[in-house]
Amino acid sequence: MDDRLLTIEEVAEYLQVSPKTVYRMIQRREIPCYKVANQWRFKWSAIQDWMENENFRPPEQTKAAKRKAS
Numbered sequence: 745m746d747d748r749l750l751t752i753e754e755v756a757e758y759l760q761v762s763p764k765t766v767y768r769m770i771q772r773r774e775i776p777c778y779k780v781a782n783q784w785r786f787k788w789s790a791i792q793d794w795m796e797n798e799n800f801r802p803p804e805q806t807k808a809a810k811r812k813a814s
Contacts, residue, residue: 749778749785758791 755775756763769775776790 746788748788749780750788750791751786752784755786755791 750758752763752766756766759766766775770777770784776786776794778785778787
């Protein structure tokens with residue numbers, strides 16, 4: 745398992761969102777993260793697991809689910 749640590753910027757780039765969005769996700773406790781010396785870090789393996797979990801849905805699926813719920 746790869747346990748390298750990623751920064752906010754690296755996670756944002758990987759998820760193709762802005763760092764500000766990652767900060768919002770941290771505030772809402774939507775993404776697994778750790779605080780190290782007052783800086784947020786993300787385990788690569790935890791991000792991979794999180795993406796495979798039901799909590800992560802590609803934007804197309806989220807939009808389609810919203811239409812069905814309406």
